[in-house]
Amino acid sequence: MTLDARSRPVHHWLLAGCALIALMVVVGGITRLTGSGLSITEWDLLGGSFPPLHDADWQALFDKYRATPQYREENAHFGLPEFKAIFWWEWIHRFLGRAIGLAFVVPFAWFLATKRVARPLLPRLLLILGLGALQGLMGWLMVASGLVENPRVSHYRLAAHLLLAFATFGVTLWTALGLRAGHWRGDVPAPGPADRSPAHRWAVAVLALLVAQIAYGAFVAGLRAGFLYNTFPTMGGHWVPPGMGDAGSALANLTAEPVAVQFIHRVLGLLVAALALAFAVRWRRDPVVGRSAAWLGGIALLQFGLGALTVLRLPAHPVFWGTLHQFGALALLTAAVVALFRARHPTR
Secondary structure, eight states, X not given: OOOOTTTHHHHHHHHHHHHHHHHHHHHHHHHHHTTOTTSOOOOOTTGGGSOOOSHHHHHHHHXXXXXXXXXXXXXXXXXXXXXXXXXXXXXXXXXXXXXHHHHHHHHHHHHHHTTOSOGGGHHHHHHHHHHHHHHHHHHHHHHHTTSSSOSSOOHHHXXXXXXXXXXXXXXXXXXXXXXXXXXXXXXXXXXXXXXXXXXXXXXXXXXXXXXXXXXXXXXHHHHTGGGTOOOSSSBTTBSSOTTTTOSSSHHHHHHTXXXXXXXXXXXXXXXXXXXXXXXXXXXXXXXXXHHHHHHHHHHHHHHHHHHHHHHHHTTTSHHHHHHHXXXXXXXXXXHHHHHXXXXXXXXX
């Protein structure tokens, strides 16, 4: 369906928002992998928008960093030049977050004022803004968890932070797809109950499994479990590595024991790739779902291969391979959302 003059700028704005969120995910990955996330110890919404301009400003920030567990336990050898190197990645990450907030809020207000937002679309846009605000809050809560006793942030909060970013991206993309298909314009009836076809149920299963895989990817990152076994396909010569089940409770063994977390992440990666490929083969000739299913299967296969390369090459080049693997997860999420949308609205 062709976009009308009122909906076209809103649609382009949503797609631009997706691109900005993707950039934020990449910069966030670099920030984490360079150990930069704890370099700024306070959250100043306005004053923090400006970088240090004078030597005294730099020294004041460095003195605050020197009081953190990360400095005392991991970076006590840092001087001001080393601090500046990690500071800039965290500052860019926060600056980009503020810029994305403005890029969503200001056009949204303008669209409202010029009556370009149809009433059915308003709740969707408010949801996107709410997710963005929650993402910023969770980002600070994550950082705060690494400023008290442990020099590492909570891997649970890291997972929540990453999942919120992916959720904001997914909802924004879904809304853009729906707007292009004629949903939420005001002159077109809102979409009715979904057609729970086999393709739809299969796409839901792929997306649900992918969300679990993304969460475990964050657990791996937060626990630094990716550096434990850098062999593939076995883990140090074992299909099921020793050392799992020693963390106490069942929940801790599943989500906080590094060996088990890496093992589960590998298994989930294999399951996501297998399910996506089966989906692509099953519906490859479907006139509506076929193309998106093929993209989903192909990207899933590429991401699985990239995951294997990341396991093998992570110790030598952690920033490059870790960031590339995280971006691959975002590309796979994009394909999964598009495939689910096509399966949910086959007549659109």
